[in-house]
Amino acid sequence: MPTLTTPGATIRYEVDGDAANPAVVLSNSLGTNLDLWEPQVGALAERFHVVRYDSRGHGLSSSPAGPYRMSDLAGDVVALLDHLEVERAHVVGISIGGLTGQYLAVEHPERVDRLVVANTAAKIGEPQAWLDRAALVESSGLGAIADAVVEKWLTPDHAREHPELAARLRAMLLATDDAGYAATCHVLAETDLRERIGGITAPTLVIGASGDLPTPPAATRAIAESVRGARYVEVDAAHISNLEATAEVTAAVLGFLD
Ligand SMILES: O=C(O)CC1=CCC(=O)O1
Secondary structure: OOEEEEOOEEEEEEEEOOOOOOEEEEEOOOOOOHHHHHHHHHHHHOOOEEEEEOOOOOOOOOOOOOOOOHHHHHHHHHHHHHHOOOOOEEEEEEOHHHHHHHHHHHHOHHHEEEEEEEOOOOOOOOHHHHHHHHHHHHHHOHHHOHHHHHOOOOOHHHHHHOHHHHHHHHHHHHOOOHHHHHHHHHHHHHOOOOOOHHHOOOOEEEEEEOOOOOOOHHHHHHHHHHOOOOEEEEEOOOOOHHHHOHHHHHHHHHHHHO
């Protein structure tokens, strides 16, 4: 299991594909880990050097004391690119991973080739709701919110038809470190890039999903309207669209990056 020590954290990552190909970095959502990208990795690795990582506080990365800041999450990505000697990469992120991608494109434009952001917003949810969630997870653990969170990740029909997927996602959430999850909620409470994403120069694809409650189509369309020249695709899915509308999301990403 490769790991990298960045300022403040130890980040677990995986690489697939030929390192001579253009690099793609995949950034996971809150309460998940790099396994989230399993359905996309094979196809991407045929043409790209695919780098996946567990964001700090998640998966097998370390959970340093929080609260975290968006600059910490983005700094981990920059450190990973430096470590792998990748000067520029396509950045693909879902939910808070997409927020991290937007921040990287604003703050480190020289490191971002193309940007793909799915099921995200320039400001996700309301600050107080994230602070309340952080406090609840700190006091009672992720078990206290697991049902309510996971039921928004897949549409009810998809969860009913694929109970093994719903169970796998629930297990992924529950395997996340409580303190790392809560520390990441603070990033969501304080990050608002709405006034900044107009400055993104990387060619951008935004993927929205018709059944996404945490980051509804209005939020994803707003990104596409703010980023000059951005493309917009909407799929039929809930919040974790890459696992529900797998073929459509993979095709959209490949079509855009190729
Ligand atoms: O799991 C959720 O509550 C939805 C979500 C918001 C940001 C993120 O990464 O996931």
